[in-house]
Amino acid sequence: MLESLPERVSIYEVSPRDGLQNEAKPIPLEGKVELLRALAASGLSRIELTSFVSPRWVPQLADAEELVKAAVVPPGVTVSALVPNAKGFERALAAGLKEIAVFMSASETHNRKNTNKSIEDSLHTFGEVVAPALAAGLSVRAYVSTVWGCPYEGEVPVSRSVHIAEQLLALGCYQVSLGDTIGVGTPLQTKRLVQAFLSEFPAEKLALHLHDTRGTALANALVGLELGIRDFDSSVAGIGGCPYAPGAAGNLATEDLVYMLDGLGVQTGVDLNLLIEAGRVAEGILGRKLPGKVHQAGPRTLRPA
Numbered sequence: 001m002l003e004s005l006p007e008r009v010s011i012y013e014v015s016p017r018d019g020l021q022n023e024a025k026p027i028p029l030e031g032k033v034e035l036l037r038a039l040a041a042s043g044l045s046r047i048e049l050t051s052f053v054s055p056r057w058v059p060q061l062a063d064a065e066e067l068v069k070a071a072v073v074p075p076g077v078t079v080s081a082l083v084p085n086a087k088g089f090e091r092a093l094a095a096g097l098k099e100i101a102v103f104m105s106a107s108e109t110h111n112r113k114n115t116n117k118s119i120e121d122s123l124h125t126f127g128e129v130v131a132p133a134l135a136a137g138l139s140v141r142a143y144v145s146t147v148w149g150c151p152y153e154g155e156v157p158v159s160r161s162v163h164i165a166e167q168l169l170a171l172g173c174y175q176v177s178l179g180d181t182i183g184v185g186t187p188l189q190t191k192r193l194v195q196a197f198l199s200e201f202p203a204e205k206l207a208l209h210l211h212d213t214r215g216t217a218l219a220n221a222l223v224g225l226e227l228g229i230r231d232f233d234s235s236v237a238g239i240g241g242c243p244y245a246p247g248a249a250g251n252l253a254t255e256d257l258v259y260m261l262d263g264l265g266v267q268t269g270v271d272l273n274l275l276i277e278a279g280r281v282a283e284g285i286l287g288r289k290l291p292g293k294v295h296q297a298g299p300r301t302l303r304p305a
Helices: 015-019 029-041 064-070 086-095 108-115 119-127 130-135 158-171 187-198 217-227 254-264 272-286 293-297
Strands: 010-013 046-051 078-082 099-105 139-145 175-180 206-210 231-234
Touching: 010 254, 015 029, 015 046, 029 046, 029 064, 029 272, 046 064, 064 078, 064 086, 078 086, 078 139, 086 130, 099 108, 099 119, 108 119, 108 139, 119 130, 119 158, 130 139, 139 158, 158 175, 158 187, 175 187, 175 231, 187 206, 187 217, 206 217, 217 231, 217 254, 231 254, 254 272, 254 293, 272 293
Parallel strands: 010 046, 010 231, 046 078, 078 099, 099 139, 139 175, 175 206, 206 231
Antiparallel strands: none
C-alpha cells in the first residue's frame, strides 16, 4: 500500500460553480469575485467559475456573464464554465472563456431530471457543442454523474458509464470526470470501478469527482490515487451538492484533499494555509459554518502545554 504514488497531482476546484449552485440565498457578485481571488491566491490553477445554464433552473448562477467579466484571473490560472447545450456554449464563447465543460449522467432517470434529456439526446447535443468549441480554440472537459450509484435507479452498470466516457472522449473532450454524485462509493467499489476505466483509457483522460455524503470521499480519492488517477475535483470547505440528487452532501473538501496529499509527499502547488483562508472567505460569503474537516480544525499545530 502507498508504494506507487505520483510526484504531483492536479486539483480542479469546483466551489464557485458546484459549490454555490445549490445555495438557497442569492450570492452577491462581489462575493464570487472575492472567492475566485482567494482560491487563485492559494495556488489553485484550474477553477470552474460558473455555469451558462438557464437562470430558471439554477438562479444562483444567473450572473455568469457578469462574473466572467468582473473576474480577475491571474496568469497561469485557467477558469472554465459548465455549458448544457449550443446556446450555453455561445454564451461562454462570447464571454471570452477558453475552456468549457459538458455534463450528463450515467443514469437515464437522473439525466432526464438534471438535463431534461435522455442519455442519447445528451450525447447528440454535445456533438453540436464540442466540435464548434474545439474549432474556436476552446478546451472541453466532460462530467459523467451517478457513476457510483443513482438516487432513483440505484446501482448503475459500470459498462454503461465506460461506454458514455468512450463517446465523450471520441467527441474530443480532453478528460472525463467520473462523479459519485450522491456519495455512496466505498473503497472496494471505487477500486473495481477505476480499474474498469483504466483498462479502457489512460489515466490522464480520467478524473474523480467525489461527494462526501457518507464520509468516504477522501478514502475513495486515496484508492484512485494508488491506482494511477492524477486529477481530482474538489470544493473549498466542502461546499456543494446537486439539486437533482436528494440527500447529496457537499463535495470532497479541497483542504482535506490537500492535507492528505501534503502528508503523502504529493505536490499540488497549493498552499494549505492560504487555501484555509479561501475557505474562510467562502464561509463569510455564505454566512454559515462549512463542513470541511481541515477547514474547521486548521493545519496540524502543536498547542502549548
